[in-house]
Amino acid sequence: MIWGVKTPKASGEPAALIDSGARFIPALRAFFSRRAPAADVEDLVQEVLLRIQKRQPAPAVNNVEGYLFEVAANVLIDRGRRDRTRRRSDHCELQETHHPVDEMSPERVLQGREQVARVMAALNALPERTRRVFILVRFEEMSYKLVAQRLGVSVSAVEKHVMKALRHLHERLRDQDDVDNVGARETRRPG
Structure with missing residues (x-):
């Protein structure tokens, strides 16, 4: 169960790994809150849980906590690569203060026509x-x-x-x- 929603388990996948992932949600949140913006923490935790759920049947994981945080570190690395590729730091939010509405008052239209003339x-x-x-x-x-x-x-x-x-x-x-x-x-x- 991830985030209160039952999820189908792949055949052969140990149920303990998925249950352990859900048990470590608070620790994952704390891990991401120190390394990522607060707005991204829940998305990053969800990404870790999804990766664990999608995991192909493989040998049993002996150190579940270590595995979870290794996946979490990889999620951060992948997010950083995507952000650099998409130049996320160069983007800005569309806010009214940055892009004020430019009203075309009759006075402004007249001034523009005079300048063109x-x-x-x-x-x-x-x-x-x-x-x-x-x-x-x-x-x-x-x-x-x-x-x-x-x-x-x-x-x-x-x-x-x-x-x-x-x-x-x-x-x-x-x-x-x-x-x-x-x-x-x-x-x-x-x-």
């Missing part, structure tokens, strides 16, 4: 070739080499056009942010 205006202010190179590299995700071949220019020229576009966009958007911040401060001043 500023970026488009800054892009349209670029020289035609620079804008075309930038769009192919950043939006179409083409390599510098492929853009150079398509436009019949050197890779170095493509790099220069991209840098020129980035510099231009940075300056234009930074200037616009400065204007927005000054305007916001002036509207907040008591008059």
Whole structure:
């Protein structure tokens, strides 16, 4: 009987081994509680008992307690291997604090549209070739080499056009942010 549920015994398997396993549940819990997170202890104990139950008929076990803790140690080793393979330590729980709901308020939508309009205006202010190179590299995700071949220019020229576009966009958007911040401060001043 494991966890209060009767289990069928394999033919030839000593009933004493299964009964002894159930008798050692508190000791197994203590063993796992020192070596694994508290949330995993019951699962690990259950895994030990399942492995004992699935054991193929074999010679009788003389040292039941030693055998149980050897199985328990192997369960821990196997769990560690699975965790490393699945990179369990890299996972995180999906909690509201880590992933807050992003509400799309009308104000937020308007701000997004204004930002897109500023970026488009800054892009349209670029020289035609620079804008075309930038769009192919950043939006179409083409390599510098492929853009150079398509436009019949050197890779170095493509790099220069991209840098020129980035510099231009940075300056234009930074200037616009400065204007927005000054305007916001002036509207907040008591008059």
